[in-house]
Amino acid sequence: MAKILCVLYPDPEGGYPPSYARDDIPVITHYANGQTVPNPKGPLGFKPGELVGCVSGELGLRPYLEKNGHELIVTSDKDAPDSVFEQHLPDAEIVISQPFWPAYLTKERIAKAKKLKLALTAGIGSDHVDLEAAAQAGVTVAEVTGSNSISVAEHVVMMVLSLVRNYLPSHEIAVKGGWNIADCVQRSYDVEGMHFGAIAAGRIGLAVLRRLKPFGLHLHYTDPHRLSPDIEKELDLMFHPDVESLIKVVDIVNLQMPLYPSTEHFFNDAMFAKMKRGAYLINTARGKLVERDAVVRALKSGHLGGYAGDVWFPQPAPADHPWRTMPWNGMTPHISGTSLSAQTRYAAGTLEILENYFEGTPMREEYLIVDGGKLAGTGASSYKLT
Numbered sequence: 329m330a331k332i333l334c335v336l337y338p339d340p341e342g343g344y345p346p347s348y349a350r351d352d353i354p355v356i357t358h359y360a361n362g363q364t365v366p367n368p369k370g371p372l373g374f375k376p377g378e379l380v381g382c383v384s385g386e387l388g389l390r391p392y393l394e395k396n397g398h399e400l401i402v403t404s405d406k407d408a409p410d411s412v413f414e415q416h417l418p419d420a421e422i423v424i425s426q427p428f429w430p431a432y433l434t435k436e437r438i439a440k441a442k443k444l445k446l447a448l449t450a451g452i453g454s455d456h457v458d459l460e461a462a463a464q465a466g467v468t469v470a471e472v473t474g475s476n477s478i479s480v481a482e483h484v485v486m487m488v489l490s491l492v493r494n495y496l497p498s499h500e501i502a503v504k505g506g507w508n509i510a511d512c513v514q515r516s517y518d519v520e521g522m523h524f525g526a527i528a529a530g531r532i533g534l535a536v537l538r539r540l541k542p543f544g545l546h547l548h549y550t551d552p553h554r555l556s557p558d559i560e561k562e563l564d565l566m567f568h569p570d571v572e573s574l575i576k577v578v579d580i581v582n583l584q585m586p587l588y589p590s591t592e593h594f595f596n597d598a599m600f601a602k603m604k605r606g607a608y609l610i611n612t613a614r615g616k617l618v619e620r621d622a623v624v625r626a627l628k629s630g631h632l633g634g635y636a637g638d639v640w641f642p643q644p645a646p647a648d649h650p651w652r653t654m655p656w657n658g659m660t661p662h663i664s665g666t667s668l669s670a671q672t673r674y675a676a677g678t679l680e681i682l683e684n685y686f687e688g689t690p691m692r693e694e695y696l697i698v699d700g701g702k703l704a705g706t707g708a709s710s711y712k713l714t
Contacts, residue, residue: 329397329398329399330398330399330418330421330422330424330686331398331399331401331416331420331421331443332393332398332399332400332401332420332422332423332481332682333401333403333413333416333417333420333422333423333424334385334386334387334389334400334402334403334423334424334425335399335402335403335406335413335423335424335425335429335430335431336381336382336385336386336402336403336404336426336429336450337381337382337383337404337426337428337429338382338383338404339383339384339392340379340382341589342568344379344382344384344385345378345379345384345580346379348377348378348379348476348668350377351377351673352376352377352630353376353668353669354669355376356669357568357641358480358533359474359478359531360531360538361474361531361563362537362714363694365475365673365676365677366472366475366531366673366674366676366677366679366680367676367678367685368565368676368677368679369679369681369696370392370679371391372388372656372675372676372679373386373387373388373389373391373392374388374425374672374675375440375666376672377668377672378668379591379668379671379676380672381426381428381450381666381671381673381674382404383403383404383467384401384668385671386400386402387424387675387678387679388675388679388699389424389675389678389679389682391681392679392682393681396686398686399582401416401420401616401630403416404429406429406431406432406565407642408444413431414437415496416682417437417440417441418440418441418442418443418445419443420441420444421443421444421445421446421507422441422444422445422446422447422682422685422694423441423444423446423447423448424448424449424450424454424678425448425449425450425647426449426450426451426666426668427449427451427452427453427456427643427662427665428451428643428661428662428663428665428691429643429662430456430643431456431643432456432457433447433456433457433458433461433462433515433518434458434461435458435460435461436564438458438461438462438467438565439461439466441463443570443678444465444467444470445466445467445685446467446468446469446470446480446680446681447462447467447468447469447554448469448470448681448682448687449469449470449471449648449697450471450675450677450678451474451475451476451666451670451674452470452471452472452473452474452475452476452477452480452665453470453471453586454471454676454697454707454711455586455588455614455711456585456684457469457697457698459697459703459707459711459713460676461495461711463698463702463703463713464696464701466701467698468696468698469696469697469698469699469707470681470691470695470696471695471706472673472674472677472678472681472695472699473531473692473695473705474693474694475670475674475677476532476541476575476664476665476666476667476673476674477531477532477535478535478557478671479666479667479669479670480506480532480612480638480665481532481535481536481539481663481666482539482663483612483638483660483663483664483665484532484536484582484610485536485539485540486565487610487612487638487658488519488524488540488580488582488608488610488636489519489634490658490660491608491610491612491633491634491636491656492514492516492517492518492522492580492608492634493516493517493518493519494512494515494516494518496658496699497511497515498510498512498516505578507692509645511692514658515633517544518531519540519544519545520543520544521544521545521546522545522547522568522578522580523545523546523547523548523577523578523579523580524540524545524546524547524548524578524579524580524582525548525549525568525575525577525580525581525582526536526547526548526549526551526582527549527550527551527571527574527581527582527583527585528549528550528551528583528584528585528586528613529550529551529555529584530551530584530710532584532612533549533551533584534555534559535583536582537549537563537565538563541563541564545580546564546566547564547565547566547575548565548566548567548568548577548578549565549566549568549574549707550568550569550571550641551565551572551645551683552569553709554567556568561627565610571599572578572599572602573608575599575603575604576602576603576604577604577617578607579604579606579607580606580607580608580610581603581607581608581609581610582610583609583610583611583612583613583617583618584612584613584709585594585617585637585709586613586614588711589712591617591714592616592617593616593617593618593619593622594617594618595609595617595619595622595623595641596618596619596622596624596630597616597619597622597626597689598634600622600623600625600626600631601631601704603632603677604631604633605630605631605633606630606631606633607632607633608632608633608634608636609623609632609634609636610635610636610637611636611637611638611639612637612638612639612665613639614639614641615637615639615643615699616641618637620650621649621650623635623651623654624650624651624654625656627655627657628654628655632656633656633658634655634656634658634663635651635656635657635659635675636658636660637651637657637658637659638659638660638661638662638663638664639662640659640662643662644661646696653685677695680692681695692703692705693706694706697710697711
């Protein structure tokens with residue numbers, strides 16, 4: 329029998345289960361790159377479209393795990409030294425976490441987890457795991473690659489339009505009973521004709537570029553792995569050899585690069601100074617890619633026209649985090665990749681990975697981040713150990 333320790337975000341304040349706005353969700357069978365959606369052998373422990381990413385939802389895993397004699401511990405209590413997570417970690421064979429409410433598997437925590445064999449991310453992004461420590465300890469790290477890429481890409485498009493059109497302050501005026509048109513439009517522009525730059529054009533970055541093409545933007549990107557000439561021609565994409573050359577010419581920057589030690593605080597005061605005055609920055613990648621207080625300074629000075637972020641550090645962010653109150657922000661809790669549609673896919677992918685693990689069958693190569701003491705699969709092309 330294995331102990332599976334699963335850390336999920338808390339239930340809705342109004343109680344669980346919620347009342348759903350729709351009766352179903354569209355059926356998706358493939359992603360844009362041809363990869364099939366998760367396809368576990370066994371039945372899902374939930375109806376597609378249900379809220380399964382919270383504690384009571386349990387990712388729908390309990391029926392499968394208990395049927396096979398395993399123990400499932402689900403909690404949102406993860407940070408304090410005496411948290412439920414810390415209490416069960418030494419005996420856990422598998423730890424499941426989400427990027428939205430991450431259980432940080434530090435080097436110290438991995439050292440305590442003597443029985444740990446698999447660190448599984450329900451979603452995309454495993455930087456809450458110390459990958460080098462996991463590799464040294466022989467822990468496999470896996471995630472459900474592709475499961476919520478389009479969910480995040482759609483969120484980016486929403487944030488772009490919300491910032492540039494000054495939607496959020498305008499909506500607030502309407503809610504409060506006002507009709508202050510001049511106040512609304514004094515910071516409202518069309519995106520048509522603007523220059524948009526993607527820093528990294530992987531699954532999410534490229535999906536954003538494809539979705540913004542019809543808006544009449546001039547599209548730019550930089551990435552260590554240049555896209556094919558066919559894609560560049562299709563989207564009329566301009567390639568830049570480095571970030572600095574891109575941010576000098578674009579009006580909107582989409583930050584989509586992975587987080588590892590060399591990219592931490594990549595956007596700081598010096599980098600912001602190189603951007604055009606009034607440019608907008610979108611960050612749905614990781615909060616630590618930008619220096620917290622440098623963002624605040626750039627907005628207050630007027631050098632940045634707006635900052636929309638879906639990611640923070642730490643997560644959850646404290647109530648007094650300055651990004652909550654800085655001017656011209658479009659911050660959200662980390663929700664972009666956990667829509668009810670995305671939850672169906674990453675919960676199914678979590679089940680598929682668990683089936684592989686317990687049956688001793690190979691996991692999909694694209695799901696692997698660390699395996700056999702080294703970066704593997706998607707991890708080999710997305711992360712660095714130092």
